[in-house]
Structures are given as structure tokens and as C-alpha cells.
Amino acid sequence: MVALNRHRLTERIFAGERISGEELLQLYRWPLEELGALADRRRQLAKAGAYSGRGNEIVTYIVDRNINYTNVCNVYCKFCAFYRVEGDDDAHVITHAEIDRKIEETVALGGTQILMQGGHHPKLTKQWYLDLLEHIKNKFPRINIHGFSPSEFRRFQSGGTWLDPRWRGRNPGGSGPQTHFAAESDER
Numbered sequence: 001m002v003a004l005n006r007h008r009l010t011e012r013i014f015a016g017e018r019i020s021g022e023e024l025l026q027l028y029r030w031p032l033e034e035l036g037a038l039a040d041r042r043r044q045l046a047k048a049g050a051y052s053g054r055g056n057e058i059v060t061y062i063v064d065r066n067i068n069y070t071n072v073c074n075v076y077c078k079f080c081a082f083y084r085v086e087g088d089d090d091a092h093v094i095t096h097a098e099i100d101r102k103i104e105e106t107v108a109l110g111g112t113q114i115l116m117q118g119g120h121h122p123k124l125t126k127q128w129y130l131d132l133l134e135h136i137k138n139k140f141p142r143i144n145i146h147g148f149s150p151s152e153f154r155r156f157q158s159g160g161t162w163l164d165p166r167w168r169g170r171n172p173g174g175s176g177p178q179t180h181f182a183a184e185s186d187e188r
Ligand code: SF4
Pocket: 073, 074, 075, 076, 077, 080, 081, 082, 083, 118, 119, 120, 151, 188
């Protein structure tokens, strides 16, 4: 068990209280072990009421698949072995037929979600993304789309009109699960 500091903020987090943006920034300076312990506490509080009060005894999982819709990227991070430039032999942009095949394989294995991440392809337009999302939602209405990393969002944002209400937690394809956006980084 990690020994927690006696900071008032610790007590408030432990009690499940909401904290402010300024308080959140303080956490950057705290030891990782303490942050982990507090995160675990919040997780336990959040799950406590699930499954008729057995939320902390039951672990759930889903089957999902990471799909890299393109490996073309113009950010050129030094550590990245994933990206390609247009014209490279193994540069790719996924087609609707290819994504259909990948999702069908996922569904056949009991999958319910796809996580889509890719490079910052300079020529993929907002319409290209919307067409892809609508295609998936129309063809696989029960598949949850967990899509796009923070850096991709920054790119969408830098395009000015990229972010519109259709992207904000709404379902581009009508019925079925909503589209969500990934907030974690990916191994590429
Ligand atoms: S794919 Fe991601 S990590 Fe790789 S160069 Fe592009 S932004 Fe950087």
C-alpha cells in the first residue's frame, strides 16, 4: 500500500470530490505511485455501485482491434518507426473494402470496438474522415469507434473548420453506439 501525503487535496480526491484545473496542475509534481493510488481509489469509487454493488469484484473486458488507417505522416517525430512519406513503397491509406475486411475479422472474433489511429496525412480531408466514419457506422452499426489520438485531434483543430458538431460524441452514421475519441497514445 502506497503511503499517501496528508495534503488537503489528497483527502478531497480520496473522498471523490471534483477538483479544479489549478488543482489538477499540482498533481504533475506528485510522485507517480501516489497518483496511481489515488487513481485506483477513484476507479473503485466509480465502480462500487455497478453489478448490484459488486463492481469492484468483477473485471470486464472487450475485444477490439487497432486499425492504422494511414501510415503517411508529415510530423516526422524522431522516435517514430511507423510513419512513411507519400511515394514510399509501403505507404498506405486504407480503403473502405480494407476496413470492412478488418472489421469483419474483428466481429468474427467477438470484437465490439475498433481503435483507429494514423499519421497526419497532409491530403486527407475532413470529408474523407467523415465518409469513412459514416461508412463504418452504416455497415457496422454495433461496432464502437474509439478513434484518433490527441495529436490527430490537434491536426483536425489546426484545420480551422475541421472540428464540427458531428465529431463531438455524436454518431455520424445514425443508430448504434456513439463515436468516441482515443486519448491514449499508441504503439505504432
Ligand atoms: S505517426 Fe505519430 S509519432 Fe509518427 S511521426 Fe506522425 S505524429 Fe509522430
